[in-house]
Amino acid sequence: MLNNIAIAAPSVEELAQRLEKMQIDMDNLKKQLANRATKQDIQLVEKKVQKANEWRDSDTLVHMAGYADVGYTDAQSEDGSFNSANFSPIFHFQYRDLVMLEAELEFSTADSGETNVDLEYLTIDWFVNDYMTLVGGKFLSPVGQFRQNLHPSWINKLPSAPPGFGHDGAAPVSETGLQLRGGFPFAGIRTNYAVYVGNGPELVAEFEDGEYELEGIEAEGFGSDRDGEKVYGGRFGILPFAGLEVGFSASTGKATVTSVEDGDDGLLSNEGARDYDVKGADFNWLLGSFNLRGEYVETKVGSSNAGTAASPGAVWETWYTQGSYRFVGSKWEAVARYTDFDSPHLSQDQTQWALGTNYLFTNNFIGKFSYEFNDGLSGNASDDDRFLFQMAYGF
Amino acid sequence: MKILNRKYLLTVGLLGFSIMVLGLGSSVSLASDFPEAGDFVRGSKAWSENCMRCHSMRSPSDLRDDQWVTTVFHMRVRAGLTGQETRDILTFLQASNAPIDNSAGDVEPVSKEKIAQLSGGKIYQRNCMACHGANGKGVLPGMRDFTDKTGRLTKTDAQLLNNIINGFQSPGSSMPMPPRGGNAQLSNDELAAILSYIRQEFSK
Structure with missing residues (x-):
């Protein structure tokens, strides 16, 4: 037994080789340890x-958001x-929680192939305190909800605006002036508000059958007040419980x-300032x-008795109701909307049923198919x- | 001559006076610790109750922390949010925008004793209810119904806990479940307690 052990024992040469190998391994290990970061290093x-992280620490933040859409329309007579x-x-350009500059441009392709560029809104928002923001510049009209909150194509559940809520409709589009807006809790319920003063709209007359009549209202945030008459207005919203909002x-x-x-x-002269009144409700x-x-x-x-375009007054009125349902566990959504738009001109009057199906690739990238019965x-x-x-994409 | 018009002077004077009063009352509006921290729990509730008033819910992981700052302040103006609601929602979104971590390995099982020591119901109410609802049927569109006998709760505890901890994108849903429900402070034990509560309450 002892002899066997003696026979199996390594020679001095073998031991020296092993020692040398261990030395190399140890050197490698030392090198690895030297390259390794300590907790303090991390x-x-x-x-x-x-x-x-310049974005997080910077006092001024710069950000671009927005939306884009492309589409196809096939009408009965075209x-x-x-x-x-x-x-x-x-x-968006924001300085801390004091001020934000917001500007939306709108690039669109005209039927003629030209590119149109419009300034949808440009405002400087001063966050006065937790309940007030003073907004100055050209802003979306706070009358109702569609224009100020729902018109972007990735938000609007149908490809078109309800009749009367687009340009030259019954609802004002934008305004240039000053606006105070915000929200506050009141008696246990949430509320929001917006009040404004602005340049107001301009009116378009039409000469037909030998006399003038009112053709339309352009309420699109004019950069000057040609008649010197300001318009005052606003909206008050109540949220009695989560999920319901009613606004006036x-x-x-x-x-x-x-x-x-x-x-x-150029034929117009000494036109009289007419009363201009808007009222609305939404839910x-x-x-x-x-x-x-x-x-x-x-x-x-x-009405106005003064000026070249003296004529009786006129009323534009529109309303819509829209229901939508997102199928549980799927990306499909069904939409139905009914609109009734009445104006002083039969050619503008329209009632519409719009039925639509949407596919939400993501919540901000939507494919919409709709059919309008006009x-x-x-x-x-x-x-x-x-x-x-x-196809609409919000970014 | 127009500038002397009384009505004009009245309008300009009223506006100037209003701005001056607002300015005097806003000495504390510039927070020294911007972006000022809000409350995560209140933020998740305010987020689930407000954003869908107008548009489909954006996933917290859609934007970086700094992008959420400008986006939420923009929404403060647009949606009539208070400053406190803005800070709360921002805190929730910045805490919840971590991407789903598919590389993370399986989660160690949590013992029943540890789960029993925690109140899963309370933790669920504070962290999960804003999206999944008090009845487990889901508040946001596309949210899965926990009470569906053939639904989410047919998975094993290990699978579900793994999804809760690392985040999960359901097929057909436009918005992922953020890792740890968006609250990185919740421990594995607390998340396991929530899962236990969900099973007890909604798979009866």
Whole structure:
């Protein structure tokens, strides 16, 4: 037994080799340890990374958001065509929690192929305190909800705006002036408000059958007040419980005829300032995947006996109700909307049923298919049923 | 001559006076610790109750922390939020925008004794209810119904705990469940207690 052990024992040479190998391994290990970061090293790096995060530490933040859409429309009396390539970047420049500059541009492709550029809004928002923000500049009209909150294509559940809520409709689009807005709790319920003073709209007259009449209202945030008459208004919203919001809007002031549809504006002189009054109400109810909302707006313009375009007053009125349902566990959504738009002109009047199906690739990238059953003056575009497809992306 | 018009002077004077009063009353509006911390729990509730008033819910992981700052302040103006609601929602979103970690390994099982020591119901109410609802049926569109007998709770505890801890994207849903429900402060033991509560309450 002892002899066997003696025979198995390594020679001095073998031991020396092993020792040398161990020395090499130990040197490698030392090198590895030398290259390894200690806990203190990691903490130091973490601190440096935190400081190097310019976005988080900067007092001024710059951010671009916005939305874009492309689409296809096929109406009864027209050939189908790809259209509505819209790109609306929104720029945000914020200094801490004191002030934010917001600007939305709208690039769109005209039927002629030209690119139109519009300033949708540009405001400087001063966060006065927790309950007030003073907004100055050109802002979306706070009358109702559609224009100020729902019109972006990635938010609007249908490819089109409800009749009367677009440009030259019953609802004002934007305003240039000052606005105070915010929210506050009151008697256990949440409320929000917006009050404003602005340049107000301008009126368009039309010369027909030997006399002038009111054609439309342009309430699109004019950069000057040509008649010197301001408009005052606002909206008050109540949220009695989570999921329900009810709002009331109104504005009042004066408006004057400043242009003639397809006519010579130079003929206008000494136009009288007319009464301009808007009233509206809206609601929004959410129950899980179901959403029901509606809105009513009436714009009344008074008569004028003064000036070239002296004529009686007129009323524009529109309302819509929209229901939508997102199927549980799927990316599909169904939408239905009914709108009734009444104006002083039969060619503008329209009732519409819009039925739609949406596919939400993500919550901000939506494919919309819709069919509109339109009922207007026969032979007029407002009477054409339409199929619409739109891809909208909010970013 | 127009500048001497009485009505004009009245309007300008009223605006100037209003701005001056607002300015005097806003000496504390510039917070020295911007972005000022809000409350995570209140923020998750305010987020689930407000954003869907107008648009489909954006996932917290859609934007970086700094992008959420400008976005939420923009929404403060647009949605009529108070300053406190703004800070709460921002705190919730910045805490919840960690991406889903698919590389993380399986989670160690938590003992029943540890779970029994914690109140899963209370933790659920503070951290999960804003999205999943008090009845487990889901508050946000597309949210899975815990009470569905063939639904989410047919998975094993290990699978569910893994999804809760690392985050999960359900097929067909537009918004992922953020890691730890968006609250990185919750421990594995607390998350296991929540899961135990969900099973007890909603899979009866």
